[in-house]
Amino acid sequence: MKKLTITQFNQRFPNNDVCLDYIFNLKYGHLTECPECKAKFNYSRVKERRAYQCSNCRNQVYPTAGTIFHQSTTPLTYWFLAIYLHTICKNGVAAKELERQLNVCYKTALRMAHQIKILMSDKINEKFFGEVVADESYFGGENRNRHRSKRKKLGGGYLSKTAVFGIMDTKGEKIYTTVMHTEQINGLVLKPLIKKMVEKDSTLVTDYFGAYRGLNKDYRHIRLNHSDNEFARDGFSSNRAENFWSGLKRQIKGTHISVSPKHLQKYVSENSFRYVNRDKQERMLDIILNRL
Numbered sequence: 001m002k003k004l005t006i007t008q009f010n011q012r013f014p015n016n017d018v019c020l021d022y023i024f025n026l027k028y029g030h031l032t033e034c035p036e037c038k039a040k041f042n043y044s045r046v047k048e049r050r051a052y053q054c055s056n057c058r059n060q061v062y063p064t065a066g067t068i069f070h071q072s073t074t075p076l077t078y079w080f081l082a083i084y085l086h087t088i089c090k091n092g093v094a095a096k097e098l099e100r101q102l103n104v105c106y107k108t109a110l111r112m113a114h115q116i117k118i119l120m121s122d123k124i125n126e127k128f129f130g131e132v133v134a135d136e137s138y139f140g141g142e143n144r145n146r147h148r149s150k151r152k153k154l155g156g157g158y159l160s161k162t163a164v165f166g167i168m169d170t171k172g173e174k175i176y177t178t179v180m181h182t183e184q185i186n187g188l189v190l191k192p193l194i195k196k197m198v199e200k201d202s203t204l205v206t207d208y209f210g211a212y213r214g215l216n217k218d219y220r221h222i223r224l225n226h227s228d229n230e231f232a233r234d235g236f237s238s239n240r241a242e243n244f245w246s247g248l249k250r251q252i253k254g255t256h257i258s259v260s261p262k263h264l265q266k267y268v269s270e271n272s273f274r275y276v277n278r279d280k281q282e283r284m285l286d287i288i289l290n291r292l
Contacts, residue, residue: 002282009084009285017045019076023063024052026292034059067292068115078102080289082112086120087284091251092270114266119291121269122276124176129199131170134206135241136185138163139252139264162261164248164268165190167197170205172240175272179265187211205236244275 013019024043031041037057046053051060064070069079082102085093098109140161163182168175176197180189190211195218198204204219206212207226215221222236231237248271252259259267277284 003088004084004282004285006084009081013077013080016076019080020045020050020063022289023067023069023076023292024061026290027063028052028061068119074102074104074108074112078104079112083116083119083288084285086113086116086270087274087281087288089255090274091247091255092267092274094255114263116288117266117270119288120273121266122175122273124174124197127199128167128169128174128176128197129202131203131236132167132198132205133170133238133241134165134167134190134194134198134204134212135238135245136163136165136190136209137245137248138182139249139259140261162264164264165193166241166244167194168241168244170240172244172278173276175244175276177265177268177272179261179268185211187213191215203236205238207238244271247271247275 013022028041028043033039033041034043034054034056036059037054039054039056042055043052043061044055045051046060050064051062053060064072064076069076072079082093082098085098085101093113095106095110095113098104098113099106102109102112104112138161161182163180163185164177165180165185166175166177178193184190187210191214194204194215198219200218202219203222204215205222205224206215208223212221212223222233224230224233224236224238231239231242248268251271252267256267274284277287280287
């Protein structure tokens with residue numbers, strides 16, 4: 001697997017001007033005429049500003065407007081480096097690490113990290129079809145380990161955690177995830193969601209959790225009894241989903257230590273992006289930048 005090295009990154013984006021030119025070409029490079037005066041497209045950089053000006057009518061455009069860089073005084077080279085670090089670190093980048101690497105305050109580093117995570121989020125518009133795995137996992141500390149004032153009144157076990165439900169194809173090329181309240185992990189919520197996201201007559205692989213009971217009416221339903229150490233049967237398994245959850249938990253526990261339920265979806269989406277593009281590390285940076 002090819003990788004984009006730090007040397008190659010520095011050669012591509014050595015300074016703020018090059019970064020701004022890159023954003024300008026992304027947003028306006030397809031234009032053949034000025035959107036204002038309709039003259040031949042010929043915009044040049046306005047000195048000391050993040051702006052470009054038409055040589056004919058003097059109309060100005062601001063490439064960073066409407067992007068994660070909008071109204072940010074942080075140098076573009078810092079932003080691009082932060083995005084690059086998110087693509088090469090298998091278990092993500094902590095905001096404290098960005099603070100140290102970029103020499104910015106923690107508040108700035110955290111905001112940058114969250115904005116980049118939002119940019120990495122994939123929107124799944126098409127239904128899953130074929131062989132599909134549906135599974136759920138739980139995140140957060142044990143209720144008994146919390147301070148008395150922060151203990152949840154729902155009890156212990158899974159009820160004190162935050163749930164994440166996921167659907168993925170068995171090749172790991174498409175992943176849908178959503179953070180849910182633990183009380184929502186039941187058949188009344190999950191079955192309609194599965195039917196919304198998965199085409200009828202697909203092969204659906206799940207565990208023996210009761211919420212999945214009855215899906216054999218719409219799918220070829222393969223249920224694996226994990227309690228009896230059954231993780232594969234007749235060539236079907238949920239190992240891809242288990243591998244995904246394992247990587248996500250390593251990212252949260254190892255890199256970020258803990259993540260609040262409020263922001264958990266961003267971290268889940270970031271891990272989904274990295275997992276789907278795991279064989280495209282040299283292209284990850286461009287994939288993210290193209291979403292600007």
